[in-house]
Amino acid sequence: MKRKLYYQDAYHKTANTIVVNQAHDEMGNWFLTLEETIFYPTGGGQPHDIGKINGIQVTNVEEVEGEIRHFIAGPQLEVGETVTLEIDWERRFDFMQQHAGQHILTASFVELLDIQTTSFHLGKEIVTIDLDATKISDDQLNEVEKLANQIILENRSIETKWVTREQLEDYPLRKQVTVDEDIRLVIIPEFDYNGCGGTHPSSTGQIGALKILDTEMQKGNVRVHFVCGGRVLEQLHRKQKTMQEMSRLLSASEEGLVQSTKKLLDNGKKLEKMLEETHEQLLYFEVKNLLSENGFELSIERVFQQRSIQELQKLARLTVAEAPKSRVIFIAENEGLLQFVLARGSENETNMKQLAAQILPLINGKGGGSESFAQGGGTTDLSGADLLKKLC
Ligand SMILES: [Zn+2]
Secondary structure, eight states: OOOOOGGGSTTOSEEEEEEEEEEEOTTOOEEEEESSOOOOOSBTTBOOOOEEETTEEEOEEEEETTEEEEEOSSOOSOTTOEEEEEEOHHHHHHHHHHHHHHHHHHHHHHHHHOOOEEEEEEOSSOEEEEESOSOOOHHHHHHHHHHHHHHHHTTOBOEEEEEOTGGGGGSOOSSOOOOSSSEEEEEETTTEEEEOOSOOOSBGGGGOOEEEEEEEEETTEEEEEEEETHHHHHHHHHHHHHHHHHHHHHTOOTTTHHHHHHHHHHHHHHHHHHHHHHHHHHHHHHHHHHHHHHTTOSEEEEEEESOOHHHHHHHHHHHHHHOTTOEEEEEEEETTEEEEEEEEOTTOOOOHHHHHHHHGGGGTEEEEEOSSEEEEEEEOSOOHHHHHHHHO
16 A cells, blocks of 8 residues: 555655645635645644745645645745645644544543543644543543553554555454545554554654543533643643642642632631621611601601612611501612612501502503512602602
């Protein structure tokens, strides 16, 4: 079997070749096709390479009907010209680490738990695989991660081999191969045998490390988030910074962070409760004051500025509880909105529902309630004092 594309020999960072064609697609995007290429086109879950051809930026590489298109800003080269290719090696090596790491992680899930991988996504920051499993325990994840890192540590070779369909039978493949010719096997001896056209480092040690970060449920199955190689250090660096900042803010050691955070949250809740109780007490004093000013008269009317309807309700309930013979009309002017609360004590017979029905048309309002307690609000040009006058 002849190799047609030498991007699959993963370590070509630069190469010389000849421009075969320069054209644009139906969208007007210009591209080059080359005699041979080291640029990897999007495929098999691995993103395309970027880089330069004779110093011209290559922004995208796609395989269209067997042709590998290198997209550039415009027609800047000649057909037949010999050009120098240069790929963004940092990006490519990162993808090689993530992609090969995924081979090993997938194989580890099969090896230990007999769980297959159904899909794979290589993102900008993290990588995910979807498992054919509805749940997975932390212990199982730890075991799988341990095996994957063991395979990486053993620095096994990652070999590639071109085989025919008939030769496939000689290998214990993880997954059925879907192509009939130019079959490329990626082999980690005695561990993983896969049909794959992607790019990989030549040994598992170059993956460096693999860290599972998280899991989530995706359409009823488990999705595993992980990173490999340089991304493990990036993650560690970021998390370390967050931890240090948290430690500083909470004046706690890393080990004490969880406990300190819990304590802080508990304190917050206690304070909130205390504040609520203090507020209740204040309202109670306000009621006492109101009643002493009013001399426990039957009708207590007040206009307030900027008070919530909830607070008005509390105030009204406390007032009629203290003065059972009274009825109250409390109005709040809240930025163009006029809100009211009506309440009666247990020894008063005014129908508050009826009174509310009388007020609502005056303020273009909405509201309602029971015979003993009602509320509402509306937008009107009337002031609270105007409204009270209309009711008397
Ligand atoms: Zn692969």
